[in-house]
Amino acid sequence: MTSDNKKAFIKGNHAVVEAALDAGCRFYAGYPITPQNEIPEFMSKRMPEVGGTFIQAESELISVNMVFGAVAAGARAMTTSSSPGISLMQEGISYMAGCELPGVLVNVMRGGPGLGNIQPSQSDYFQAVKPGHGDFRMITLAPSSIQEMYDLTFDAFDLADKYRNPVMILADGLLGQLMENVELKRDRKPLYLNTPKPWALTGAKGRDGQRILSLLMQPGVLEKHNFKLKEKYDLITKTEKRFELSGMENNPDYLIAAFGTVGRISKGTIRLLKQDGINTGLFRPITVWPYPYEALKEAAKNVKKIFVFEMNLGQMVEDVRLAVEDSSKIEFYGRPGGGVPTAEELYNFIKGKVG
Amino acid sequence: MRKGRIIIEVDRCKGCLLCIAACKPKQIKISKKMNKTGYNIVEFCDEGKCNACTLCGIICPDAAIEVIEIIETEKK
Amino acid sequence: MSTEKTIYKKPTSLTDRPFTYCWGCGHSTIHKLIAEIVDELGIRETIIGVAPVGCAVFAYDFWNFDVTEAAHGRAPVVATAIKRVHPGKTVFCYQGDGDLASIGMAEIIHTANRGENITVIFINNTNYGMTGGQLAPTSLIGQVTTTSPNGRDVKNYGYPIRVSELLAQFEGVKYLERVKVTDAVSVIKAKKVIKKAFMNQINGVGFSMVEVLASCPANWRKDPIESNEMIDGEISKYYQVGVIKDVK
Numbered sequence: 001m002t003s004d005n006k007k008a009f010i011k012g013n014h015a016v017v018e019a020a021l022d023a024g025c026r027f028y029a030g031y032p033i034t035p036q037n038e039i040p041e042f043m044s045k046r047m048p049e050v051g052g053t054f055i056q057a058e059s060e061l062i063s064v065n066m067v068f069g070a071v072a073a074g075a076r077a078m079t080t081s082s083s084p085g086i087s088l089m090q091e092g093i094s095y096m097a098g099c100e101l102p103g104v105l106v107n108v109m110r111g112g113p114g115l116g117n118i119q120p121s122q123s124d125y126f127q128a129v130k131p132g133h134g135d136f137r138m139i140t141l142a143p144s145s146i147q148e149m150y151d152l153t154f155d156a157f158d159l160a161d162k163y164r165n166p167v168m169i170l171a172d173g174l175l176g177q178l179m180e181n182v183e184l185k186r187d188r189k190p191l192y193l194n195t196p197k198p199w200a201l202t203g204a205k206g207r208d209g210q211r212i213l214s215l216l217m218q219p220g221v222l223e224k225h226n227f228k229l230k231e232k233y234d235l236i237t238k239t240e241k242r243f244e245l246s247g248m249e250n251n252p253d254y255l256i257a258a259f260g261t262v263g264r265i266s267k268g269t270i271r272l273l274k275q276d277g278i279n280t281g282l283f284r285p286i287t288v289w290p291y292p293y294e295a296l297k298e299a300a301k302n303v304k305k306i307f308v309f310e311m312n313l314g315q316m317v318e319d320v321r322l323a324v325e326d327s328s329k330i331e332f333y334g335r336p337g338g339g340v341p342t343a344e345e346l347y348n349f350i351k352g353k354v355g
Numbered sequence: 356m357r358k359g360r361i362i363i364e365v366d367r368c369k370g371c372l373l374c375i376a377a378c379k380p381k382q383i384k385i386s387k388k389m390n391k392t393g394y395n396i397v398e399f400c401d402e403g404k405c406n407a408c409t410l411c412g413i414i415c416p417d418a419a420i421e422v423i424e425i426i427e428t429e430k431k
Numbered sequence: 432m433s434t435e436k437t438i439y440k441k442p443t444s445l446t447d448r449p450f451t452y453c454w455g456c457g458h459s460t461i462h463k464l465i466a467e468i469v470d471e472l473g474i475r476e477t478i479i480g481v482a483p484v485g486c487a488v489f490a491y492d493f494w495n496f497d498v499t500e501a502a503h504g505r506a507p508v509v510a511t512a513i514k515r516v517h518p519g520k521t522v523f524c525y526q527g528d529g530d531l532a533s534i535g536m537a538e539i540i541h542t543a544n545r546g547e548n549i550t551v552i553f554i555n556n557t558n559y560g561m562t563g564g565q566l567a568p569t570s571l572i573g574q575v576t577t578t579s580p581n582g583r584d585v586k587n588y589g590y591p592i593r594v595s596e597l598l599a600q601f602e603g604v605k606y607l608e609r610v611k612v613t614d615a616v617s618v619i620k621a622k623k624v625i626k627k628a629f630m631n632q633i634n635g636v637g638f639s640m641v642e643v644l645a646s647c648p649a650n651w652r653k654d655p656i657e658s659n660e661m662i663d664g665e666i667s668k669y670y671q672v673g674v675i676k677d678v679k
């Protein structure tokens with residue numbers, strides 16, 4: 001890493017580590033899996049420097065449940081993995097959601113299904129925005145640059161504490177490995193870091209024992225708990241939607257909807273189209289849950305077509321269909337199995353559709 | 356000989372009879388009474404033979420038995 | 432004239448809620464012993480427990496100190512994280528044999544191998560109580576369970592695992608002892624052993640686990656006295672009671 005205190009030219013995986021530490025994360029557990037190995041490697045060096053705990057977990061089941069324990073004890077804690085490892089973590093994520101625990105997870109996605117490959121992919125959109133078992137939601141942030149890898153990881157801790165809910169960073173192998181200049185916001189103050197957590201398990205000093213649990217067996221109690229969670233999810237949906245919308249000032253004929261790495265590639269496509277005199281807008285959701293449906297609906301109103309590009313067989317496109325009024329305007333192009341589209345490829349796809 | 360008595364917390368007792376087996380002077384017996392949960396509970400015989408050994412309390416899984424030692428302070 | 436003095440009663444670290452376990456269940460006895468030890472060591476305000484998935488998932492209703500649940504089998508790693516966050520607190524996990532020896536085998540082995548300074552209370556009742564008495568890795572050869580209707584046949588089900596002996600080989604493990612709670616004498620002994628496992632943690636000795644041979648009268652289809660006789664007989668023949676490892 002070449003860096004001074006504030007600026008660094010680093011990989012996305014390194015940015016995640018710096019952001020977590022700057023946000024006050026003092027517990028990390030993770031199990032090696034490509035393409036995110038730099039995170040546990042770098043964490044094993046950096047975490048002890050700030051006096052926190054680094055554990056190389058012996059499986060993703062172990063790492064996610066260690067995060068469960070650490071956040072139950074009141075710490076800021078994180079685990080990171082890639083697609084197959086996230087599958088293993090889903091039970092633990094569901095427990096955190098049920099227990100209202102603020103764990104932070106990073107998924108540096110790779111190709112699937114199965115062992116798949118280690119190329120960048122967006123194949124886990126579904127398991128991020130429709131996670132695990134039971135009726136729950138996970139705030140999911142999708143960065144598209146190394147600066148966002150840093151900023152959104154930092155935000156993830158604040159959001160997790162604000163809502164007592166698991167938060168996932170949905171990155172991919174390209175963002176993990178790519179190096180860019182990043183402004184490290186060492187002076188940024190984490191929100192809620194010093195807000196008391198009266199629910200945390202710290203020993204029952206001067207009080208009765210308290211519990212962290214998701215098992216609610218009495219009739220109606222779980223239903224009530226679920227409705228309470230729903231209120232929280234509604235509040236998150238109302239207040240936390242984030243997106244990037246660009247090119248709308250030119251009243252574009254077309255709109256591209258893409259997140260993460262593909263959102264970034266699409267910017268090149270838009271420049272190529274511009275050379276042909278074709279104005280195209282970009283809608284890039286930053287929160288993929290909650291999904292910014294209204295903003296997309298508005299942006300899609302006056303365009304002829306909406307091009308949805310993903311590195312999968314069509315996952316986010318389902319949300320785009322929910323958002324836009326006339327879904328016959330939607331054209332999907334996806335590259336599964338670790339395929340990364342180029343700007344030209346997407347340009348050619350659009351040209352093929354619009355002549 | 357030490358003297359004692361026990362108090363059985365009716366709603367904790369499940370009538371498992373482990374205390375009866377543990378009590379050497381046989382001062383606990385099955386009662387006809389039932390508690391809230393529907394368990395047939397045990398009761399103290401109170402025949403003056405309890406020696407406050409606490410074995411019934413120790414074996415009781417449900418922490419239902421309080422053992423009290425009766426200390427004679429004056430000789431009659 | 433005479434005065435009266437209470438010499439045995441429900442420990443204050445238990446809530447007023449009666450145990451909801453079946454009659455004569457080993458969980459009840461061990462819950463009570465843990466609460467007595469917490470009282471005696473004066474650690475009610477500094478102890479944090481991790482409950483398993485299994486009948487004892489309800490432990491948090493009965494202990495009046497901080498307790499969290501954990502996903503099935505994961506209690507040791509939840510406890511590990513809590514201990515690492517609060518090194519000054521006493522942290523323990525409480526697990527059944529399905530939880531610890533089956534689905535959570537990796538968790539207990541690695542926690543033991545890392546030598547985490549926590550206390551583990553392992554309740555071996557040779558079956559899966561909560562789900563209706565299915566075969567556990569610890570079920571005895573020939574034992575009839577709801578998923579081994581003709582008895583555990585080693586060709587099909589493998590052999591019962593002696594978890595404590597298995598863990599003894601790990602250098603991180605400092606103390607292992609197997610106890611039973613079938614009569615007052617063995618209960619007194621078990622309490623001493625469990626207390627030592629907690630003292631070890633407080634004194635920084637390291638990973639300590641107590642395996643308790645516990646009864647599950649409901650699923651064994653036996654009354655509590657017959658159940659204890661079974662523990663004193665065939666169960667403790669296979670799972671020998673006593674110290675398995677004690678590193679001074």
Ligand SMILES: Cc1ncc(C[n+]2csc(CCOP(=O)(O)OP(=O)(O)O)c2C)c(N)n1
Nearest residue numbers: 484485486503527528529530558559560561
């Ligand atoms: C992932 C998962 N698998 C299965 C279960 C169902 N289940 C609940 S308790 C249990 C067995 C518990 O047995 P044991 O650990 O021996 O405890 P006991 O009930 O005998 O005390 C199982 C299989 C579950 N809750 N979660």
Ligand code: SF4
Nearest residue numbers: 452453456486560647
């Ligand atoms: S099923 Fe067995 S282990 Fe569970 S409470 Fe009943 S006796 Fe105890």
